Amino acid sequence: FKDYELIDADNGERLERWGDIILIRPDPQIIWSGERKDRRWREANAVYHRSNLGGGYWEKLRNVPDVWNVSYNSLTFRLKPMGFKHTGVFPEQACNWDYVGEIIEKSGRKDVKVLNLFAYTGAATVAALKKGASVVHVDASKGMVQWAKENAASSGVADKNVRWIVDDCMKFVAREIRRGNKYDIIIMDPPSYGRGPGGEVWKLENEIFGFVSQCCELLT
Numbered sequence: 130f131k132d133y134e135l136i137d138a139d140n141g142e143r144l145e146r147w148g149d150i151i152l153i154r155p156d157p158q159i160i161w162s163g164e165r166k167d168r169r170w171r172e173a174n175a176v177y178h179r180s181n182l183g184g185g186y187w188e189k190l191r192n193v194p195d196v197w198n199v200s201y202n203s204l205t206f207r208l209k210p211m212g213f214k215h216t217g218v219f220p221e222q223a224c225n226w227d228y229v230g231e232i233i234e235k236s237g238r239k240d241v242k243v244l245n246l247f248a249y250t251g252a253a254t255v256a257a258l259k260k261g262a263s264v265v266h267v268d269a270s271k272g273m274v275q276w277a278k279e280n281a282a283s284s285g286v287a288d289k290n291v292r293w294i295v296d297d298c299m300k301f302v303a304r305e306i307r308r309g310n311k312y313d314i315i316i317m318d319p320p321s322y323g324r325g326p327g328g329e330v331w332k333l334e335n336e337i338f339g340f341v342s343q344c345c346e347l348l349t
Contacts, residue, residue: 131306133146133147133201134146137165138161139162142156144167147195148197148198149201149245150174152173152175152176152210153176155177160177164212173190175190175193176190187303195209197211197271201220201226204226205282205283205285206255207250207280207283216226217250222223225316226252229243229253229314229337230256233262236313239276240265242262242312243263243264244264244314244344245257245267246279246298246301246344247268247269247318249318250280254266254291255281257316259284262290262313267294269296269298269324274294278293298300303343306343310349315344317341321333
């Protein structure tokens with residue numbers, strides 16, 4: 130992942146390079162303290178500050194574009210600093226994009242069907258489309274689905290076989306079971322807590338086992 134680098138981590142924060150942009154973001158799992166010898170701690174483009182009231186804000190120290198691109202192999206993603214410290218891409222998921230691509234390639238088929246649930250900005254969707262699969266992309270956020278469409282366009286797969294769906298994932302899966310639809314691969318990266326477009330509450334520890342069991346009914 131040449132366009133992403135975890136440079137350093139210290140005292141609840143991570144120093145990262147996204148393309149040419151250096152960001153400092155909070156991470157509660159970084160419980161150690163160091164000396165911050167790397168000069169880039171002092172040269173960051175932006176730092177995210179948490180608020181005691183929840184959420185937080187980006188302090189832009191140097192020029193930070195509203196949108197910029199990073200690439201991973203043949204995939205290109207549009208990044209945007211978001212209100213909850215995120216940029217729109219989780220780079221640690223790259224091994225999973227590769228894994229899905231390998232499964233599709235090794236199948237030797239041209240008709241692999243993929244269902245991507247809680248699909249966020251569509252990195253896994255784009256990776257599957259690149260390998261020739263058809264994808265149904267489902268997320269409860271209209272804004273995230275639009276962002277995923279932008280990632281598909283920047284990666285050159287906007288014209289591939291993909292359906293973009295804004296819906297509660299649990300409701301969508303229940304309807305697909307009733308319709309008798311089947312998929313060869315199901316991807317999901319659910320949040321620990323979230324709300325659907327109709328106010329539906331999702332808590333991972335309460336829902337995940339039953340939901341995965343349901344999804345198994347959709348597998349070929």
